[in-house]
Amino acid sequence: MKIECVKTGYLEENCYVIGINNYALVIDPGDDFIKIKDLIGDKKVLAALITHYHFDHVGALDDVINFYKVPVIDYKSDKNQEIGPFKFEIIKTPGHKEDAVTYYFKEYKVMFVGDFIFKESIGRCDLAGGDFSDMVKSIDKIKTYDKNITLYPGHGDKTSLDYELKNNPYMKGDYYE
Numbered sequence: 001m002k003i004e005c006v007k008t009g010y011l012e013e014n015c016y017v018i019g020i021n022n023y024a025l026v027i028d029p030g031d032d033f034i035k036i037k038d039l040i041g042d043k044k045v046l047a048a049l050i051t052h053y054h055f056d057h058v059g060a061l062d063d064v065i066n067f068y069k070v071p072v073i074d075y076k077s078d079k080n081q082e083i084g085p086f087k088f089e090i091i092k093t094p095g096h097k098e099d100a101v102t103y104y105f106k107e108y109k110v111m112f113v114g115d116f117i118f119k120e121s122i123g124r125c126d127l128a129g130g131d132f133s134d135m136v137k138s139i140d141k142i143k144t145y146d147k148n149i150t151l152y153p154g155h156g157d158k159t160s161l162d163y164e165l166k167n168n169p170y171m172k173g174d175y176y177e
Contacts, residue, residue, distance in 0.1 A: 001108045003152065006039045008032040013056040014154055016112060018105075019043055020085040026070075027051070027103065027112050028154060031059025037067070046084045050074040051114025052100040054127075057154060075099040093142065095135025096123030102142070104149075111161075112152045117142070119159040122170045139170060 008030030
């Protein structure tokens with residue numbers, strides 16, 4: 001699986017285009033459709049995956065849906081998905097927002113975590129739809145997965161679950177409500 005990223009908008013949201021052969025999924029189409037379309041190139045887009053519905057993650061969603069004629073996969077979708085050559089699990093990870101999900105591609109040991117986990121931090125819980133106690137439960141849930149998973153966040157650099165378990169104060173339980 002090839003993973004490509006384009007930063008969109010003034011918040012530099014990470015929009016991912018993942019590909020297998022000539023098929024692609026678009027994860028969190030931020031607010032610059034032209035950049036996203038250029039990154040997709042001639043790949044056949046099969047779906048748009050949304051980690052949560054904040055404006056910086058869905059700014060170009062309507063453009064993607066209308067141009068590529070694809071469905072949206074989000075928190076309302078079935079837990080296990082198979083779309084073309086892509087197989088993944090949807091894990092509900094509320095905290096930053098009540099509709100937040102993580103997409104886990106087990107075969108490739110990658111997770112797209114949106115604004116749930118960042119390198120050495122987590123997403124804010126003080127925005128509308130956020131809840132710190134939900135975040136703690138989501139963190140506890142994600143700790144049970146394979147430590148060798150690479151995490152692709154909605155902003156900033158990729159990281160690994162192992163690195164976060166050792167270096168992220170929230171993953172270690174060093175936080176205050």
